[in-house]
Amino acid sequence: MNFEIQKRSLSRVIQDDFDALIILWPGALVPDASAQDPVSRMVAMAVQNGDFELKAGAVLSLYGQPGVQVRHLVVACTAENKAVQIRSAMQGAWAAMKAAKIKRIGLHVPADTMPQVLQWALVGLCEASYSYTTTVSQPAVRSFKQVVVSVDKLQASQTSAVAHTQALVAGMEVAKEWANRPANHSTPTQLAQVAKTIASGRAFKCEVLGPKEVAKLGMGSFMAVARGSAEPLRFIVMRYNGAAASQAPVVLIGKGITFDTGGISMKPAAEMDEMKFDMSGAASVLGVFKALAQLQPAINVVGLIPATENMPDGLSVKPGDVVTSMSGQTIEILNTDAEGRLVLCDALTYAERFKPQAVIDIATLTGACVIALGAVRTGLFSSDDALAHQLFEAGETAGDPCWRMPLDEDYAEALKSRFADVANVGGRAAGSVTAAKFLQRFAKRFAWAHLDIAGTAWRSGAAKGATGRPVALLLQYLLAQAGQAQPVTKSAKKSVGKPQGRAAPRKVL
Incomplete structure (x- = not known):
């Protein structure tokens, strides 16, 4: 376009x-x-x-x-x-x-x-x-x-906005393309191939790790999810180097479950086809990198995509199994349909090596977030007030809004396990919050935010299809960090909802 x-x-x-x-x-x-x-x-x-x-x-x-x-x-x-x-x-x-x-x-x-x-x-x-x-x-x-x-009277900011939007649309349509594709046309291997194509420019690098490399890293949680699939997992590492090497990068982690049956904790058949959208977080990372390739902003960005299917098989992880994550923490898997957090936690640990200024994970994580916020706003969880506010402002300015949810420590009580350091689910109550609390355990060494896009990544019904969200929010945030973003709107300047504590079928868990 x-x-x-x-x-x-x-x-x-x-x-x-x-x-x-x-x-x-x-x-x-x-x-x-x-x-x-x-x-x-x-x-x-x-x-x-x-x-x-x-x-x-x-x-x-x-x-x-x-x-x-x-x-x-x-x-x-x-x-x-x-x-x-x-x-x-x-x-x-x-x-x-x-x-x-x-x-x-x-x-x-x-x-x-x-x-x-x-x-x-x-x-x-x-x-x-x-x-x-x-x-x-x-x-x-x-x-x-x-x-x-x-326009009758042209302003420089309007010219800049049009150039920004051309890149944004290109990125959103990449995200839509890969989220919309059927799972047999969007395997982990194919995601890795398109990542290499997008990250092929002068300022880019792309590395793809397979099962052997992931095992060597000790990503036991990620590997547990992949055990039931005939499709080999891929851990995709994309890098955009638009600033000095001394500048700490922003790390984006996109959940890449290319199809989610729920594993042994099998989902109902109705609307299971929509679980091809369970890699919308990964698709949004691909979309952001497509836009970065056009805009070339002065910022360093790392994209991490843990990609696999979640399938039932004789080798699949079972409810009650205990696995060891890359961080060394052990996890009791009470429900295999809560697999997104299992692949993300190892990616969060891997992100530490980049000494990032901020880490943002993006995932179609919980049906509970759909119940809380519907299809209007993405759920925002963060342990860092400044990062949360920056993301909120970016969403308001981009027309891709989010809303901050709580992270009170009391919610972590639901994740206690007698047989491991932590359980992967905490029950139905506050399901989106307990999922975020699980991830927070693996994100203590950097400013971190989690975007639950289960309600905003795609539409169901007659208009079924990916929305391309939250590419606009993420791109606006990154350009703001690079000093090249559009000015914040008046509506974006209103304060984020600040809950108590530090932090202000779709998936059932």
């Missing part, structure tokens, strides 16, 4: 040769019936006659209008210019024009449009027009390849 931005007035843009033009219309912008351009006059007439309401998602679709060169013209109301309203506007706009043959799209915005609004609009358009194609014999391929943004 190619994005451009130009300084052009609305009266000039409507005379261009676009196949389609989308005009963002804020709810506060009162249309002028005496305006020089015909579009403003038509909008004023439509509002006056009650045919176009100034509310989020409302669209006015025009075709072949006198005085307008553009074939398809859609005015989309963005109401108060909030992220969800922008997304609704772009969905409505695309729905009004998707049946047409469109190769080149224009997007006109008011002169005072904030950079974030440009990002949300472009991402919204690409989300609305996205379709999965890899394993479809006659795919519905997106018809357009270029979007030209126009």
Whole structure:
């Protein structure tokens, strides 16, 4: 996808040769019936006659209008210019024009449009027009390849936002692609191959460890999950070196369970197909690295992906088995369907060798987080107040929100075991919190955050598919650390919900 931005007035843009033009219309912008351009006059007439309401998602679709060169013209109301309203506007706009043959799209915005609004609009358009194609014999391929943004008074921050968004969309679509793929087209070996392709540039390195190397490292917890699968595990280490070697990196750890049957603690058959999305954390790390390759920010980033299937077999780990993690801590596996934390804990220990400034793990970890936060906000757990606040702000600015959950020490009581240092589950109560408390045991030597994306990584039902979240949140956070991010929105400046203590079928455990 190619994005451009130009300084052009609305009266000039409507005379261009676009196949389609989308005009963002804020709810506060009162249309002028005496305006020089015909579009403003038509909008004023439509509002006056009650045919176009100034509310989020409302669209006015025009075709072949006198005085307008553009074939398809859609005015989309963005109401108060909030992220969800922008997304609704772009969905409505695309729905009004998707049946047409469109190769080149224009997007006109008011002169005072904030950079974030440009990002949300472009991402919204690409989300609305996205379709999965890899394993479809006659795919519905997106018809357009270029979007030209126009604004009456161009600002440098808007130009930067468009360049940022082009990389962001590329990253999100990599994340969607690999999360959407069926498990037989997204094996640990294939994830390793695409990681090598993405991390092939000058500033990148990629190392892939197999079963022998992982065994030598003592990753007994990770290996326990992989025992039942015929697909060999892969531990993928991606590195982006955009800053001086002396600068401590940010480490991103993506859960890479390429298919999750639950193991011996088998999941119900209904909707088990959606467990191909259980590697959405890994897919988001791949997406972030794709965006880094385009933006080349001055920061060092490490991506770790422990990739395996979780399958039932005669060799599978059993409920009640005790394994030894890379850290030396022993774990009683009470439920084999709580496997994500078992692969992540060894990756957290491995991350220590990079002496990181921060470590963020991303995982479709618990159904309990879906119950708590639904599909709106990602669950954020952190032992570091500053890191938690930075991630919260990044999510608000990127339109990819999260919410901080508690980490009170009292929750760790549920994980006590008579037969090992810790149990891998603590019961149904506060399941997302006890899962995070389990991970926290392995993350005491660095600033750490855990993003539970079980509710936000994909949609079910008729619109089933990966969302590409939280690539936008992570990229915004990384660019902020590199000093190249967009400014924080007013809404992002409000304080994070701070619970007591230090820290402010989908999966059942």
